[in-house]
Ligand code: GDP
């Protein structure tokens with residue numbers, strides 16, 4: 137049985153916190169897409185940890201953490217991350233499994249990311265520059281190197297051939313100023329450091345675990361509106377972030393998926409370029425950024441902030457067959473005089489409750505419903521009924537609009553600041 141947990145907005149909904157919180161109910165936690173563009177924050181015992189490629193169950197003893205075939209792995213970043221997590225006390229060696237079919241991010245993928253973004257100028261995606269797009273491009277272009285290739289006698293030769301091709305493009309795009317020998321050396325040193333970690337045919341392993349009755353949590357990265365097919369294309373990431381991505385990225389059949397939990401913030405954020413209909417480019421947006429500490433976990437970039445967008449949430453729920461909802465960062469809205477919820481879009485004079493093909497076009501205006509705010513600090517509330525009535529009314533509206541129950545309400549970054557209904 138596999139439960140999926142995924143973001144319904146533009147990423148950074150709080151997937152790391154909730155995956156870590158839910159881990160004790162599972163035997164296995166797995167990542168199925170994305171790579172070190174993700175930054176998943178966990179907080180417990182007063183300490184904050186940020187994970188990029190490792191699944192968020194990594195701090196729980198006795199849980200197996202699987203990096204699935206759908207993930208792209210930068211060995212340099214992964215080795216550094218493992219070092220940090222081991223220093224914090226986790227036993228990564230005994231709990232981590234890596235799919236042999238996961239593709240590798242090469243140093244020249246990172247350079248290509250930068251070269252492409254520079255070439256795009258004003259229309260840049262705002263990529264995290266972790267080499268994600270170029271690595272997935274080589275995967276679908278049938279030109280990639282995989283974790284399982286580390287054991288092949290011609291691994292280095294194939295690596296060099298792929299790099300050669302990349303370098304021609306990098307030169308054409310005019311990127312310079314890098315030390316290629318140092319990048320190659322760092323890459324191969326990291327590959328050696330990864331060798332002790334278990335690399336498996338994860339599709340067989342995972343399906344055996346399903347047959348054995350094990351409980352698996354599939355942890356999404358990014359968010360539904362960054363999905364390469366259904367997001368705000370071309371301002372998206374390069375993988376399928378919706379629940380279907382879990383089947384592809386782990387090698388499991390759709391019938392094994394049980395619950396699909398959709399996570400969203402009580403408001404909305406986006407980092408990088410692209411449309412964001414309910415964005416607040418004013419003092420209220422600034423206040424949300426300050427209070428919600430909305431700065432990227434991976435890149436430190438300020439996140440764009442705005443009101444909740446129920447049109448986009450409904451769309452994301454439809455795409456993933458979400459069965460229950462989890463609302464994060466309700467505490468950040470405390471002290472707001474009024475709260476707005478986007479319930480529709482107006483484009484060229486027409487109102488719609490659907491995400492239009494032309495969401496990237498200028499002139500899309502949200503339609504709002506307004507709610508009264510609340511002043512109470514809710515960061516220590518542990519019981520739903522103790523939440524301010526104004527917040528309960530906001531929640532009731534969100535539930536009725538989205539047609540699903542809200543099962544978890546998060547009121548702070550720490551594990552214990554989680555209200556289960
Ligand atoms: P992820 O990428 O979906 O795992 O989310 P990030 O970790 O990138 O961003 C979520 C941020 O919000 C992190 O800094 C979390 O520590 C923090 N956070 C999570 N839940 C809450 C919450 O309920 N309230 C507040 N104030 N912060 C939260």
Ligand code: IMO
Nearest residue numbers: 147148173174175262263264357358373407408
């Ligand atoms: P988590 O898992 C928020 C955004 C980037 C950029 C676009 C493409 O922490 O929610 P990429 O590096 O994939 O080429 O970037 O996607 N992006 C994210 N935004 N959270 C993330 O991950 C993101 N991963 C990528 O900012 O706009």
Ligand code: MG
Nearest residue numbers: 148175176433
């Ligand atoms: Mg994040």
